[in-house]
Amino acid sequence: MHRELLTNTKLHPDKTNKTNRQAMFHLAKGLYANWNRREQYSILILGLDNAGKTTFLEMLKKEYSKGSKSPEKITPTVGQNVATIPVNNCLLKFWDVGGQETLRSLWPEYYAQAHGIIFVIDSADRERLEECCRTLKTVVTDEEVEGIPVLMLANKQDREDRMEVQDIKEVFNKIAEHLGARDSRVLPISALNKEGVKEAAEWILVRLRRNKANKPPQYK
């Protein structure tokens, strides 16, 4: 019986070669696919309406990939804008959601999937600084956001009526104390002039990678 089976399964030398070649091909294909897979992190862009979130995202697209909207075509976000952008051999999937007060109740829906948060501040909007602080506090004290890196962007640095970066840092670093051991930073940028945009993406990517063991990326 065994002998019969063996005899029956004995392959013709040509067939063996073909089978081996096929196996090698599939192995190589699998290895290549795995080797070629990139880490993908999701980043949530938050901040009050008019802070410059969508402008920041469009400028990121301009910096790292093709096809971005020109600033004059950007309108207030009612739903969400999603863009996956390749940065330093990784993929950053940005979720830009509307900042109007009525839309902020939707933010927590995104927390669970976020590997990091970018909070955009309008450096020229003194009147809403208090509202901005309150909003950020609500975000960073949410337990679903616990442990993930938070980058605060003091945007619109090109405006003459902007608040001093040092003053903004003082206010927002106090809130960042809530972040405990988490990585956080205030960076000055001008989304409109594409200044500081690349630095922001690189800063957050380093922190996302550092936090990889706590919140693993997806592989794409």
Ligand SMILES: Nc1nc2c(ncn2[C@@H]2O[C@H](COP(=O)(O)OP(=O)(O)OP(=O)(O)O)[C@@H](O)[C@H]2O)c(=O)[nH]1
């Ligand atoms: N001067 C200046 N204006 C900016 C800058 N970034 C954005 N703006 C302007 O601010 C306004 C609002 O920008 P958006 O990007 O739509 O703001 P948003 O945060 O996405 O707003 P919502 O979608 O309503 O939450 C637009 O008129 C932009 O051109 C900047 O760096 N400097």
Ligand SMILES: [Mg+2]
């Ligand atoms: Mg927007």
